[in-house]
Amino acid sequence: xxxxxxxxxxxxxxxxxxxxxxxxxxxxxxxxxxxxxxxxxxxxxxxxxxxxxxxxxxxxxxxxxxxxxxxxxxxxxxxxxxxxxxxxxxxxxxxxxxxxxxxxxxxxxxxxxxxxxxxxxxxxxxxxxxxxxxxxxxxxxxxxxxxxxxxxxxxxxxxxxxxxxxxxxxxxxxxxxxxxxxxxxxxxxxxxxxxxxxxxxxxxxxxxx
Amino acid sequence: xxxxxxxxxxxxxxxxxxxxxxxxxxxxxxxxxxxxxxxxxxxxxxxxxxxxxxxxxxxxxxxxxxxxxxxxxxxxxxxxxxxxxxxxxxxxxx
Numbered sequence: 001x002x003x004x005x006x007x008x009x010x011x012x013x014x015x016x017x018x019x020x021x022x023x024x025x026x027x028x029x030x031x032x033x034x035x036x037x038x039x040x041x042x043x044x045x046x047x048x049x050x051x052x053x054x055x056x057x058x059x060x061x062x063x064x065x066x067x068x069x070x071x072x073x074x075x076x077x078x079x080x081x082x083x084x085x086x087x088x089x090x091x092x093x094x095x096x097x098x099x100x101x102x103x104x105x106x107x108x109x110x111x112x113x114x115x116x117x118x119x120x121x122x123x124x125x126x127x128x129x130x131x132x133x134x135x136x137x138x139x140x141x142x143x144x145x146x147x148x149x150x151x152x153x154x155x156x157x158x159x160x161x162x163x164x165x166x167x168x169x170x171x172x173x174x175x176x177x178x179x180x181x182x183x184x185x186x187x188x189x190x191x192x193x194x195x196x197x198x199x200x201x202x203x204x205x206x207x208x209x
Numbered sequence: 210x211x212x213x214x215x216x217x218x219x220x221x222x223x224x225x226x227x228x229x230x231x232x233x234x235x236x237x238x239x240x241x242x243x244x245x246x247x248x249x250x251x252x253x254x255x256x257x258x259x260x261x262x263x264x265x266x267x268x269x270x271x272x273x274x275x276x277x278x279x280x281x282x283x284x285x286x287x288x289x290x291x292x293x294x295x296x297x298x299x300x301x302x303x
Contacts, residue, residue, distance in 0.1 A: 021299075022295070022296075022298075022299030024292065024295065024296065027291075027292070027295045028292065031283065031288060031291060031292075032282070035281075035282060035283045035288075036280055036281040036282055039281050039282075039283070040278075040281065053283065053284065053287055056283065056287075057283075057287050057290070057291060060291045060294075061291070061294055064291075064294055064295050064298050065298070128266075128267055128270055137277075140274055140277075141274075141277060141278060141279060144274055144275060144277075144278060145278065159275065163272050163275035163276055164275050164276060164278050166276065169240060180242075184236055184237055184240060184242060187236055188233070188235070188236035188237070191235075191236060191268065191271055191272065191275075192232070192268075194271050194275065195267055195268055195271040198267070198270075198271055198274070199267065
């Protein structure tokens with residue numbers, strides 16, 4: 001059995017046939033390729049890393065159990081991620097009943113870009129430094145992780161799939177069963193919010209000239 | 210003067226955007242989801258408004274750093290458990 005490293009995964013029919021035949025290398029390749037994105041998506045709905053990992057585990061168990069019934073109407077990746085989202089949502093709802101906060105707050109009213117320095121005012125929109133130093137890059141990564149955690153769940157899951165994991169907009173629409181326009185609105189609000197927080201951060205670390 | 214050639218007249222139907230409107234449409238612009246007059250209007254605005262040009266660069270920089278999150282993976286025990294479950298299932302089915 002060949003390695004999938006670097007070459008991506010083979011076509012869906014090959015993947016599905018291999019899974020049904022009990023091909024362990026194929027299952028391992030899927031686990032290692034998709035689980036990182038699945039962990040991030042799960043975290044959009046549940047409250048702890050531990051919960052997110054359990055959601056991913058339950059999803060893979062459902063995939064193992066259900067692969068014979070997979071009908072190929074969606075891609076295998078979409079099918080797996082849909083199971084994941086449904087599993088994570090259920091768990092999130094259960095947690096929100098027992099935890100003091102709700103993972104399902106509203107997406108918010110009319111959106112305001114509340115970060116520093118937006119467009120239209122040349123003197124305010126400063127050019128950002130390139131995060132060359134490893135220390136700055138690490139800080140920005142940590143800030144992004146925190147920013148994702150502050151987004152409403154629907155925005156968070158869309159920006160995670162699109163910009164962090166690199167899914168296409170078609171994939172995201174299929175996984176979340178939302179329209180292209182809705183996907184775009186959620187993505188835009190999320191990006192605008194994250195840009196605002198990044199702008200605040202760059203403003204705060206700016207060297208005096 | 211080129212005032213009367215058709216291409217020049219076409220410029221007159223280019224949609225004009227305020228800075229706020231432009232900021233609202235950046236994702237649609239990047240997704241290629243705008244009609245031609247709107248796209249041309251975005252380009253026209255971006256090329257002459259320094260503030261929006263910077264904002265657009267920041268927006269793109271934001272998307273770029275989002276893609277730079279450290280990789281994650283399942284913990285070894287969970288991965289092992291899933292591999293065993295897969296093996297078990299096939300044993301029962303074959």
